[in-house]
Amino acid sequence: MGSQHKKLLQINITANWGSHGKIAEGIGKIVLDHGWESYIAYGRWMNPSQSTLYHIGSKWDEARHGIISRLFDNHGLNSKNATRKLIQYIQSIQPDIIHLHNIHGYYLNYPILFEFLSQYNAPVVWTLHDCWTFTGHCAHYMFIGCEKWKQHCEYCPNLKAYPKSLLFDRSYQNFEDKRGDFTSLKNLTLVPVSNWLQEQIEQSFLKEQNIITIHNGIDVQLFKPASNNKEILEKYKINANKHIVLGIASNWYHKGLEDFIKLRNILNNQYEIVLVGLNKKEQKQIPRDIIGIPRTQNIKELVTLYSTADVYFNPTWEDNFPTTNLEAMACGTPIITYRTGGSPEAIGQHTGFVVNQGHIQQAAEIIKRISLEGKEKYANACRNHIETYFNMDTQYMKYFELYNQLLK
Template identity: 60%
Template sequence: MTKKLLQINITANWGSHGKIAEGIGNVVMSHGWESHVAYGRWANPSNSQLYHIGSMMDERIHGVGSRLFDNHGLMSKRATIRFLNYVKQLNPDIIHLHNIHGYYLNYPELFSFLSLANKPVVWTLHDCWSYTGHCAHYMYVQCDRWKTHCELCPQKRSYPASLLLDRSYRNYDMKKQAFLSVPNLTLVPVSKWLEGDLQQSFLKDCRIQQIYNGIDINVFKPQMDTKAITGKYDIPLGKRVLLGVASNWWRKGFEDFLQLRRLLDDKYVIVLVGLDEKRIKSLPTGVIGIRRTENVSDLCGLYSLADVYLNLTLEDNMPTTNLEALACGTPVITYRTGGSPEAIDELTGNVVMQGNLEAVCKLVESVCNRGETVYASACRQRVLDKFCSSKQFEKYYDLYSQLLGIKK
């Protein structure tokens, strides 16, 4: 009988997590399985069969409840019950969770079902929301209350923002009770850093198997001819190009890039991708702003053009942009933030303590003086060896097979 995989995520084939779910679905289908993806909002056409959880109205009501009463993940009850009736009819062999936060699911209802379903559950953790009483990330404020018991949350107004109540103490207890109720749960942190923190949380006794995210090496690859890119985005010829990319620049180091510009001489130009129009208009001379682009060819061209990819993130788990830059042959200089340093080794980049822009300047100078060609082969090989999407997604199929007792 054909095996069925059901993945649950906020998006379907959209954004980094949605594309990861899409890639995993493609791998299991290549092994003869059915692939299904249930999502909350934002979907691109998919090779998997899609199910849309709830509606825009459900999402808005959930958002209001979260902002007023710190009820994130505790709304959308009817939409979740309808979805679980669909799951019963589908009867998947494996249920794989990704981001279940995002104003579209009721996690007590979901985990009550999973605790009784007698099915293997895999949960890929792309952030820290699963074991905190409120936030998805805590490193920026250096909070470690999640290790004992969340309360008096210092990030009440950060995603998922609550403008009135702080129920982080209650939320912590509710998550702990719900998430530990599933007997056959495997957690998959996507970085060694997250794995280490997970082992200090209330989820420490769950089965944990770390798997890195991967990228499509046939899409992200060096582009030899970058003349069209320099013309399209008015990047001056003869300058050393320092690139930064983010889909959302919240706590991704935007202000540090501006400070860095003041420290660098005129032979460098900084190119930042993913900015809104307001920020683009405010940029100083020597910094070029580009709106978020879904044009992967342009993105690969920018990575290939850059002499250095800079990741000055202040809060991150395992940023995919590092891998994309490496795949295009570009060395990476990153802050020592979360799992970001795990993308590189001594042949492919450098790690700097957060805020040490003088050290960043010196490393930029050193890398540029050596020349990108010195790094290109090693950068590309690093991704081929450790972060190729087909290899990483195949690890999920191996995990599913192991959980189901399928001999390969």
């Protein structure tokens, strides 16, 4: 491969933006620290990065891909020119490892990419953050309880879910196309980010592939207990004398907003419910006595909110491995989550509780118990658990070790 520096190229919908983009950024930092070169090719949004960035396609291409996909249910089959240009870029840098993350999101043509990857003889690592890779349409099927993907997708009951299709149902053919392309590489390693997702993959057409689970990690220097919360309390009119129940989502679709509204009716006014990540419509939807905060990229605010809360409640109905659970515990706050996907996998001894989906009464009892005992009882265990098992430096090192193993 020419130069003595090893080169990593990651491909993701975002660069250093949102949870997957931050994971790619963190992996890039690790390889840079070890004398490699790091490149990230991204489709849509970015923040400045330590890696060299390459923007795939354009806003126009993405819009076109989105519209065609919505009409014909052929997500991932447009953006041909953008993908051919990406391939020229890959050939110009000659990476030793190609690491895929989310390749869906209206910016990439997967048949063209996979045809290239099957000829380009470098190892490919693919981190799976959802289920899109092995279904004929959706990225998540949990909410509607569909299991067609285990045999063969057709007559999709989930067409209105992302990536939404308004006219056609191409799920049978999408399933065929993906199975053909995604099983075509000789040197592919799939990395689900939860044990739950690994179990799903093992029941799909990808079950013969090399599969290794690596849980997501977070920046434990960034997410740590913060004491000074006066400013935040004033800014959002949060009553410091009440017990604070916090909920956070970057997108509240299937993440339990209705459950928080029900919880509000159960808990008395000694409890303040604070929700982050609401869009304008959702802010109108919630009752007056819930504090709604729009999505924030301000990490310092988030850290203060996590640290101020008595308990973090994550009533998600569809999830793979939510990092908000980790962030809350890293700030010393115990969590309650539904038994959904990989969400319970974050919880260790004395760091939180798992309840069945929709069991809001039970969640309310636990919230009362925590506020009675005081969160101090849980704070150290929460912090230590994240430092031990979900520190991003340790987790991303596992990717670097995997790369070196694959290059041997």
